[in-house]
Amino acid sequence: MKATVFGTGYVGLVQAAVMAASGHEVVCVDKDAEKIAKLEQGIIPIFEPGLEEIVLTNRKNGRLRFTTDPEVGVSHGLVQFIAVGTPPDEDGAADLKYVLAVADTIGSLMSEKRIVVVKSTVPVGTCDQVKRTIEARLSKRERSHIPFDVASNPEFLKEGSAVSDCLKPDRIILGTASSETEAIMRELYMPQNRNHEKMIVMDVRSAEMTKYAANTLLATKISFINEIANLADILGADIEMVRKGIGSDPRIGYHFIYAGIGYGGSCFPKDVQALIRTGDQQKYDMHLLKAVEARNATQKRVLLDKILRYFDGNVEGRTFALWGLSFKPNTDDMREAPSRAIMESLWEKGARIRAYDPKAMDECRRIYGDREDLILVEQQEDALDNADALIVATEWKSFSAPDFDEIAAKLKSPVIFDGRNLYDPHQLKRHGLDYFAIGRNGLTSSAPADLPIK
Numbered sequence: 495m496k497a498t499v500f501g502t503g504y505v506g507l508v509q510a511a512v513m514a515a516s517g518h519e520v521v522c523v524d525k526d527a528e529k530i531a532k533l534e535q536g537i538i539p540i541f542e543p544g545l546e547e548i549v550l551t552n553r554k555n556g557r558l559r560f561t562t563d564p565e566v567g568v569s570h571g572l573v574q575f576i577a578v579g580t581p582p583d584e585d586g587a588a589d590l591k592y593v594l595a596v597a598d599t600i601g602s603l604m605s606e607k608r609i610v611v612v613k614s615t616v617p618v619g620t621c622d623q624v625k626r627t628i629e630a631r632l633s634k635r636e637r638s639h640i641p642f643d644v645a646s647n648p649e650f651l652k653e654g655s656a657v658s659d660c661l662k663p664d665r666i667i668l669g670t671a672s673s674e675t676e677a678i679m680r681e682l683y684m685p686q687n688r689n690h691e692k693m694i695v696m697d698v699r700s701a702e703m704t705k706y707a708a709n710t711l712l713a714t715k716i717s718f719i720n721e722i723a724n725l726a727d728i729l730g731a732d733i734e735m736v737r738k739g740i741g742s743d744p745r746i747g748y749h750f751i752y753a754g755i756g757y758g759g760s761c762f763p764k765d766v767q768a769l770i771r772t773g774d775q776q777k778y779d780m781h782l783l784k785a786v787e788a789r790n791a792t793q794k795r796v797l798l799d800k801i802l803r804y805f806d807g808n809v810e811g812r813t814f815a816l817w818g819l820s821f822k823p824n825t826d827d828m829r830e831a832p833s834r835a836i837m838e839s840l841w842e843k844g845a846r847i848r849a850y851d852p853k854a855m856d857e858c859r860r861i862y863g864d865r866e867d868l869i870l871v872e873q874q875e876d877a878l879d880n881a882d883a884l885i886v887a888t889e890w891k892s893f894s895a896p897d898f899d900e901i902a903a904k905l906k907s908p909v910i911f912d913g914r915n916l917y918d919p920h921q922l923k924r925h926g927l928d929y930f931a932i933g934r935n936g937l938t939s940s941a942p943a944d945l946p947i948k
């Protein structure tokens with residue numbers, strides 16, 4: 495089949511590449527000429543495992559093409575995906591200007607039947623707006639007879655495993671009232687839907703809402719466990735034991751109940767905020783989600799408070815080794831990353847950072863530029879040189895079994911502040927290391943350092 499994808503960000507590029515890999519002919523449209531030029535040369539703007547390989551293969555065999563020309567895109571695909579960004583506007587609501595601009599473009603260029611599929615995460619009711627935008631364009635052109643449908647097909651990709659998530663989705667949510675659209679989308683998704691029925695077809699508004707409900711529920715689980723972890727710290731319980739204890743109940747499950755320094759990334763913070771604003775617009779108070787958001791904001795400071803307590807509130811002139819910059823492993827994305835909140839606060843207090851991340855060093859350089867109080871090192875061990883303490887902000891695999899004796903020998907104060915609960919407190923004690931994690935005060939140093947700063 496022929497499909498067009500507007501937007502070559504994470505969502506658009508992965509969707510396009512996977513469709514091409516499944517045998518469809520795909521054209522990607524982006525207004526960013528530099529990005530398109532790079533993609534045409536086979537340079538992938540983001541790091542995502544497996545993506546480069548399928549982009550390069552399918553660009554070579556001609557099933558994946560890139561253009562800045564929307565006319566080429568609109569005339570190519572029967573199915574037109576909208577996968578452009580929906581950044582938060584000043585008050586946190588999803589800004590739809592890019593989505594509606596693409597709808598307007600499709601309406602002004604289409605000359606035959608088109609199925610417009612909204613992949614971007616958009617507030618409930620957006621597909622109706624897309625439909626009205628296209629209708630308005632068509633009637634201005636006096637071509638109101640051209641048939642089209644607007645369907646919702648939200649993405650559920652996780653950064654770091656986006657390609658495999660897209661190749662083997664848990665579910666394919668499709669919002670449409672048209673049986674013809676359903677048949678076309680079934681054909682398009684056939685390779686993903688072959689062995690098990692993954693497609694759940696529903697009305698458009700429910701599909702739009704499913705995406706927000708999924709992401710905000712996951713964010714709620716994280717803020718919940720973080721809240722319990724902080725209390726566990728105060729009461730001397732171990733959140734890792736509690737996690738295992740509650741996860742064994744299938745109604746709760748083991749996923750997304752890992753305590754840490756808060757959720758980050760491009761989705762959870764933005765989607766929680768957007769759903770709160772949607773509630774506000776409808777004069778419906780989203781009490782629970784407001785608490786989820788507030789807990790996450792304070793959670794990013796929990797480790798910092800432990801650090802400050804340990805150093806008697808003064809870190810001026812101290813150097814911290816920092817392992818992990820990306821908001822989670824297997825990505826170079828630093829959007830809303832807890833590492834940023836930690837670095838920025840430590841800088842403000844006069845400390846220096848020696849940081850290492852397996853993938854996000856360039857991104858860190860791009861965000862912060864050259865500064866005296868930030869040294870990016872090539873090897874994780876090099877971060878420890880002349881450092882007072884080690885902070886772990888992301889659970890990259892290479893951090894999971896380091897040489898603790900080397901860490902203890904290199905650090906001026908042999909202490910690890912672990913924002914991801916990676917280590918066994920008993921083991922660290924044997925290596926002579928003080929250890930502060932999240933919700934594990936019962937097992938870590940008995941210091942008042944684990945009580946939050948008032």
Ligand code: UDX
Pocket residue numbers: 649650651652653654709712716749750751752753754755756757758759760761762821822
């Ligand atoms: C998320 C959703 O999982 C995905 O379905 C949606 O399409 C986009 O948003 P992503 O942003 O890539 O994907 O990250 P995810 O793996 O969900 O993690 C989000 C954040 O939660 C990370 O900062 C992670 O460190 C944190 N997290 C996750 C926890 O703190 N504890 C957990 O138990 C799980």
